[in-house]
Amino acid sequence: MRLDASKNFDTLRTARLLAQRIRSDDCRVLARLYADPEVMATLGGVMPDVEARTRRFVDHMLEHWDSRGYGLYLLRLPTGAFVGYSGLRHVHVGGAEELEIFYALHAQFWNQGYATEMATRLCMLALDEICAPDVVAFTLPGNHASRRVMEKAGLRYERDVNWRNIVHVLYRRRRAGGASG
Ligand SMILES: CC(C)(COP(=O)(O)OP(=O)(O)OC[C@H]1O[C@@H](n2cnc3c(N)ncnc32)[C@H](O)[C@@H]1OP(=O)(O)O)[C@@H](O)C(=O)NCCC(=O)NCCS
Numbered sequence: 001m002r003l004d005a006s007k008n009f010d011t012l013r014t015a016r017l018l019a020q021r022i023r024s025d026d027c028r029v030l031a032r033l034y035a036d037p038e039v040m041a042t043l044g045g046v047m048p049d050v051e052a053r054t055r056r057f058v059d060h061m062l063e064h065w066d067s068r069g070y071g072l073y074l075l076r077l078p079t080g081a082f083v084g085y086s087g088l089r090h091v092h093v094g095g096a097e098e099l100e101i102f103y104a105l106h107a108q109f110w111n112q113g114y115a116t117e118m119a120t121r122l123c124m125l126a127l128d129e130i131c132a133p134d135v136v137a138f139t140l141p142g143n144h145a146s147r148r149v150m151e152k153a154g155l156r157y158e159r160d161v162n163w164r165n166i167v168h169v170l171y172r173r174r175r176a177g178g179a180s181g
Contacts, residue, residue, distance in 0.1 A: 009070045009125060014117040017083065019073035021065060026074055027051070027058050029082050038107045039084075042143045044164070064089055070125065075105070075118060083109045086118040088126055088135070094161035094170055098136045099126055103149070110145065119153035127175040134175060138168040147171070 012019040022030075031054040033039055040046045047053045061072040072087035084105030091100045101122045103115045119137070126135040137155055139146040147157075147169065155171035162168070 007069065007129070009129070012073065012121055012125065014121045016077065017114060017118055018076050018078065019086065019118060019121070020076070022058060022061050022072040022074060022085075022087075024058065024062060027054050029074065030054050030058065030085065033084060033104060033106060036106065039104055042140055042146065043104060061087070061089070070130065073118075075114070082106070083114055086115070086122065088122050088130075093136070093138060093163055093168075094159070099130075099132050099134070101126070101135055101137045101153070101155075103146075115146075115149045116152045119149050123153050123155075123173055127173070132175070134172055136170055136172045138163060138170040141167065141169050 010021040031051050034054050035046055035050050037046050058072075064071040068090065070088050072085060072089070074085055075083040077083060084103065086101070086103035089100055089102065091098055093100070101119050103118060105114055123135055126132045135155070136158075137146075137150045137153075138161060139150070141160075150171040153173070155173040158170050158172045160167050161170045
């Protein structure tokens with residue numbers, strides 16, 4: 001599904017964050033996040049070839065933007081400080097294609113409500129603006145901070161799924177008035 005070209009979601013704003021569409025030259029700032037062991041502890045650990053992998057991920061997300069009209073955002077404060085990333089993407093998980101909300105922030109910004117603020121904005125984008133029937137998020141069972149973000153953004157635990165051969169908990173939020181089940 002490619003959105004109507006008149007709809008532009010390149011920039012999103014929350015009360016405290018500016019979210020901007022990823023650009024090709026954002027690789028370096030993202031690679032620094034992916035090179036941080038504290039951030040990566042719940043994301044599979046720091047990869048040995050972090051810069052090349054970041055490049056591949058960014059290229060994939062640029063394609064996602066081109067084909068869908070939404071995707072990965074970099075998050076900044078009004079000061080310009082880089083907080084982390086978040087986004088909305090299509091993934092195949094648990095045997096189905098799902099629309100996923102994802103996020104990771106530099107540790108100095110944890111526990112200040114930023115991920116919840118952005119996840120809530122992305123729920124609005126997915127359900128009210130893109131009009132998807134539902135949106136999911138998933139994480140390791142022990143990632144209580146991420147699970148809490150999902151709950152605060154209105155997602156509810158649905159089931160366990162395998163993601164890259166590791167058990168994850170999958171949460172879902174449906175569009176108000178959409179089909180139940
Ligand atoms: C997950 C992550 C994005 C959360 O970001 P954040 O901005 O700190 O999230 P918020 O501040 O909006 O909310 C965090 C909530 O988790 C709670 N929390 C934090 N650590 C917790 C823990 N160990 N156990 C239980 N709750 C915890 C906080 O108290 C807060 O809940 P509250 O508002 O009810 O007090 C951040 O920790 C992160 O970037 N982690 C590394 C990458 C990652 O795991 N990404 C998610 C992959 S699915």
